Amino acid sequence: MVDSLWHGFADMGSVVANGRFVVARGEGTRIWDTNGNEYLDATAGLWFTNVGHGRTEVAQAVADQLTKVAHYSGFGDTTADITVELADRLGDIAPV
Structure with missing residues (x-):
C-alpha cells in the first residue's frame, strides 16, 4: 500500500500493514467509518469538535x-x- 498521507504521531509501519482508520461522517457525538461502523467520538475529533458533528x-x-x-x-x-x-x-x- 502506498500511503501519501503521513499520520502525525502514528507508527506508519503499522498504518501501512493494517490500514488506516478513516472517518466518513459524524452526527452529534457519533462518527462512522468508511465501512459503516459507528463509534462514540470520545475525543471530540481530538478536542476541537466540542459542539458535535453535523x-x-x-x-x-x-x-x-x-x-x-x-x-x-x-x-x-x-x-x-x-x-x-x-x-x-x-x-x-x-x-x-
Missing part, C-alpha cells in the same frame, strides 16, 4: 462569516470586526 447552525454561521472575511490577523493594531465583537461578548461573560 451542526447545520454552526456550518451556516461559518459560511456566513466566510462570505464576509475568512480571517484577518490580529498582528499589530489590525483586527477584524467579528473578532472585536467576540472579544466584547467574552468580556461581558468573564470580565477581567
